[in-house]
Amino acid sequence: MKLNVIKQRTLWWCISGAIILVGMASMAFSWQQYGAPIKPSLDFVGGTRLQLARDCSVADNCAELIDIADVRQVLDEQGLTGSSIQLLGEQQQSVVVRTRNLDVDQRDQLQSRLAEAIGTIDPQATKNDTVGPTLGKQLLTSGLLSLLVSFALIAAYLSLRFRLDYAVLAIVALLHDVLVTLGIFSILSLVTGYEADSLFIVALLTIVGFSVNDTVVIYDRIRETLKRTPNRSINNIVEESVNDTLGRSINTTLTTVLPLLSIVLFGGETLKFFALSLITGFIAGAYSSIFIASTLLAWWRSRSEDDDFDEPGFDEPADSAPSAL
Numbered sequence: 001m002k003l004n005v006i007k008q009r010t011l012w013w014c015i016s017g018a019i020i021l022v023g024m025a026s027m028a029f030s031w032q033q034y035g036a037p038i039k040p041s042l043d044f045v046g047g048t049r050l051q052l053a054r055d056c057s058v059a060d061n062c063a064e065l066i067d068i069a070d071v072r073q074v075l076d077e078q079g080l081t082g083s084s085i086q087l088l089g090e091q092q093q094s095v096v097v098r099t100r101n102l103d104v105d106q107r108d109q110l111q112s113r114l115a116e117a118i119g120t121i122d123p124q125a126t127k128n129d130t131v132g133p134t135l136g137k138q139l140l141t142s143g144l145l146s147l148l149v150s151f152a153l154i155a156a157y158l159s160l161r162f163r164l165d166y167a168v169l170a171i172v173a174l175l176h177d178v179l180v181t182l183g184i185f186s187i188l189s190l191v192t193g194y195e196a197d198s199l200f201i202v203a204l205l206t207i208v209g210f211s212v213n214d215t216v217v218i219y220d221r222i223r224e225t226l227k228r229t230p231n232r233s234i235n236n237i238v239e240e241s242v243n244d245t246l247g248r249s250i251n252t253t254l255t256t257v258l259p260l261l262s263i264v265l266f267g268g269e270t271l272k273f274f275a276l277s278l279i280t281g282f283i284a285g286a287y288s289s290i291f292i293a294s295t296l297l298a299w300w301r302s303r304s305e306d307d308d309f310d311e312p313g314f315d316e317p318a319d320s321a322p323s324a325l
Contacts (some may be wrong), residue, residue: 005243006235009298022187026187038189038195039193043140044197046101047100048098050114051095054121066118074113077113078110080099097114161216165300166219173215173288174215174288180280203274203277210282211286215288215289242290250286257282260275
């Protein structure tokens, strides 16, 4: 299989642009709702989360769906107006309530009142978490700082390994992957109520590392081809290099995605969304390495085909032709 990467680069850019624009629209709407591009979990905003499920072994306890109005009334009585309520499962026999920080007595009282309102509660399915707002803010700050530091280190490495323009265009491709993942999960958050936790930041960092690896492989092949045939058109060189490494990129992504897919199908709720975010980012990363990073480099270099592109790391003999990089 041979791809016409350069000739159809406008198509690749339009596809990416459309996905990112839809995602940014979703993130803007989410920002109005939650003050964040994706609905944040307790890991970041702090508070108490209480998950209760009806005990369906009790006769007629699960005959009807949980009524959110009943749950809201209990919260209002407890002075917790404005708390978040979410029903879980296809049968909607479980409810998750997210409120401000509650002490043990307040939480027990709330749980007791909710049990009276919605029916007998299964103690084995009851979950509660409490995170302070200071800790939540620190987690968010450290997560964002980790992302920025990773981008800076990757840019520095690629500048030394290749050239500055390679680094800049690789960072553009990485931003593409992050924006695509954020956009898709912002939509998922609005549709399903998904809340981004600290594992989502870990997923973004993993995606950045995986994606840049694919990009480096393609860029390295481009550099080798340029050194070997410096007088060829950059468009032809990029086309050939991408097709030479295409099988490796697809196989690497596929063998990574398949185990993650099994986690999505058979894993728990937390691991399911973590694996799904990795799958989304890895596929976006493979796409950006093949269709975005390479075509951007060809476009940028074709604007100055006659420039001297001496490549660091290669020692040319004095009487040899100058390198194209």
